[in-house]
Amino acid sequence: MYVVGTAGHVDHGKSTLVHALTGIDPDRLREEKERGLTIDLGFAWLRLPGGNEVSIVDVPGHERFVNNMLAGVGGIDLALLVVAADESVMPQTREHLAILDLLQIERGLVAVTKKDLVDDDWLELVVADVEDVLSGITLEGAPVLPVSARTGEGLPELVSAIENLAADAVARKDLGRPRLPIDRSFTISGFGTVVTGTLIDGALSVGQEVELAPSGKTARVRGLQTHRKKLAHVEPGTRVAANLTGLAHEDVIRGDVLTTPGWLKPTEAIDVRLKVIPSAPRPVRHNMFATVHIGSSETVARIRLLEKQRAEPGESTWAQLKLDRPIAAVRGDHFVIRSNQTTLGGGTIVDPHARRHRRRYRPVLERLAVLAEGSDQDVLLKSIELSEPSEFQWLVNRANLQPSSAQCELTKMASKGLVVVLGERAIGPGVHIFTAVGWASLAGEARAFLDSYHSRFPLRKGAPKEELRSRLRMTPEVFSGALLRLQEDGVVVEDGPMVRLPEHTRQLSSDQQREVEGYLRLLERDPYSPPRESPLDAEVLGLLVDEGQVVRVSETVVFGPSAYEEMVERVSTYITERGEITVGDVRDMLRTSRKYAMALLVHLDQQRITRRVGDARVLR
Numbered sequence: 001m002y003v004v005g006t007a008g009h010v011d012h013g014k015s016t017l018v019h020a021l022t023g024i025d026p027d028r029l030r031e032e033k034e035r036g037l038t039i040d041l042g043f044a045w046l047r048l049p050g051g052n053e054v055s056i057v058d059v060p061g062h063e064r065f066v067n068n069m070l071a072g073v074g075g076i077d078l079a080l081l082v083v084a085a086d087e088s089v090m091p092q093t094r095e096h097l098a099i100l101d102l103l104q105i106e107r108g109l110v111a112v113t114k115k116d117l118v119d120d121d122w123l124e125l126v127v128a129d130v131e132d133v134l135s136g137i138t139l140e141g142a143p144v145l146p147v148s149a150r151t152g153e154g155l156p157e158l159v160s161a162i163e164n165l166a167a168d169a170v171a172r173k174d175l176g177r178p179r180l181p182i183d184r185s186f187t188i189s190g191f192g193t194v195v196t197g198t199l200i201d202g203a204l205s206v207g208q209e210v211e212l213a214p215s216g217k218t219a220r221v222r223g224l225q226t227h228r229k230k231l232a233h234v235e236p237g238t239r240v241a242a243n244l245t246g247l248a249h250e251d252v253i254r255g256d257v258l259t260t261p262g263w264l265k266p267t268e269a270i271d272v273r274l275k276v277i278p279s280a281p282r283p284v285r286h287n288m289f290a291t292v293h294i295g296s297s298e299t300v301a302r303i304r305l306l307e308k309q310r311a312e313p314g315e316s317t318w319a320q321l322k323l324d325r326p327i328a329a330v331r332g333d334h335f336v337i338r339s340n341q342t343t344l345g346g347g348t349i350v351d352p353h354a355r356r357h358r359r360r361y362r363p364v365l366e367r368l369a370v371l372a373e374g375s376d377q378d379v380l381l382k383s384i385e386l387s388e389p390s391e392f393q394w395l396v397n398r399a400n401l402q403p404s405s406a407q408c409e410l411t412k413m414a415s416k417g418l419v420v421v422l423g424e425r426a427i428g429p430g431v432h433i434f435t436a437v438g439w440a441s442l443a444g445e446a447r448a449f450l451d452s453y454h455s456r457f458p459l460r461k462g463a464p465k466e467e468l469r470s471r472l473r474m475t476p477e478v479f480s481g482a483l484l485r486l487q488e489d490g491v492v493v494e495d496g497p498m499v500r501l502p503e504h505t506r507q508l509s510s511d512q513q514r515e516v517e518g519y520l521r522l523l524e525r526d527p528y529s530p531p532r533e534s535p536l537d538a539e540v541l542g543l544l545v546d547e548g549q550v551v552r553v554s555e556t557v558v559f560g561p562s563a564y565e566e567m568v569e570r571v572s573t574y575i576t577e578r579g580e581i582t583v584g585d586v587r588d589m590l591r592t593s594r595k596y597a598m599a600l601l602v603h604l605d606q607q608r609i610t611r612r613v614g615d616a617r618v619l620r
């Protein structure tokens, strides 16, 4: 499928030509018919001699409605510029061409209409004029065809020129993420909300759940149409009318984007490569306000020039657009800026979710240059740097790459050591990725944290993993992948719930060693009723517990290991023989106090050796 957009000065014959070609009057509104003037977008379609259909978006040529023209021209494949032979090139001929150039519309053709009103010499001059204005822009060299909608002369040639251009068109990219920038929404009684637009970047199907960006409202596709025909499925590069359930017509405005849920995050600041068109009447100044057109949306924005105070006509520069309301856009989208009803410039979105930058700051400008012109690998690296680690799907959306090609690039990058991929799964959704530099700095941070932890607590086995995780500000999911990798890299050693540096060892001082020996002797003296207050430092006692030199059954009760084992053995045997044991039984059997007996049994419950039944314990 193929979408043709008209362009050209008011009254040059666009709507008449579309009508003559398609039999469909693109002027829909009563006001348009009454005034004989195209105000808003019109839609028609043409069946080519070869059988294929092309959609036609007819735009208004009047200077007051350039905003409407911009809403329709977004997704087109081919521009049909209309120039009236009696008037030749006029202001909106130039403005529309400048817009097509800014939007990087590479294909097109020119119909010099109203041929019936002029003689051949004049026609020749007009054709020369047209060729002149095309020079130096994307449409340079486009075929120029004289026609008359009134006599029908030249129309077959025009149709076959459209067919030729359509035949060698490159297929629309399918990123698997449909976006329908909405140019109209209305209600049909009995059906509900209908939205229309030119579908890009992916397909849509009936029944599918969709989201409206930037509002985030969700809906379901109840029906789809192209050229008034019902379809179950529509491919990118098609004019689409989508009937939605779950969404009121008032919830939708022109400029909203219909897409799959969950990925297209609204933004209010975007970094761009901005070109001021040579014919702009004035420079673009830092901090000036302008209207920004992206897709079918129109928003007021403050333009922050990142390199200079002003950008003169013909100049290109880095800029940030601070929008006065959120919009939905992706890297690589084109935009146009206008102010006081004139087009000043436009360009390409480089980073759709920009931070505030220091102006005239080299690293920022260099990063933007990579995002704009770098290879996919460069773009992936720069995008990961923005938020490390990056989740695969987030990254693909941010870089606006095809998932399969991102997968392939990242695999190559991982094998070259440029990126570090967490976990063992194949690169895909849910997998987190670091740059090599980001990973090294994370490993450094982990090492520094553990280093200081070990020097604060030299007798502890290590730091609780949870503490390291919160230090590294990671979600549990990302942390478990990171920890695995840190172990593989020999940065840390995992030990149960603890984590430590590989070289960490625990060493008691000779004083501590002496104290320990004294304490162990003390435990042996009255093994079932050892001293309740340990004379040891808590850290030293902790080490003994870790090493199994003592068994801690409660906050205050610590037994020697042989006494402990004996007690467990005796309790188990007791229960085996008599079926159950009470606190009093333990006390009497071990000739100890109730407190010790109680502490032991509670501990055995926790160890899942015993289980409490009423006042007694049985074996588990």
Ligand code: GDP
Pocket (backbone or CB within 6 Å): 008, 009, 010, 011, 012, 013, 014, 015, 016, 017, 036, 037, 038, 061, 082, 113, 114, 115, 116, 117, 147, 148, 149, 150, 151
């Ligand atoms: P638009 O504003 O570019 O859409 O222009 P319209 O299609 O509304 O045409 C403007 C006027 O030019 C109308 O009065 C048309 O009838 C007239 N017109 C359009 N095409 C031709 C043509 O090929 N020959 C002549 N003689 N008049 C034309």
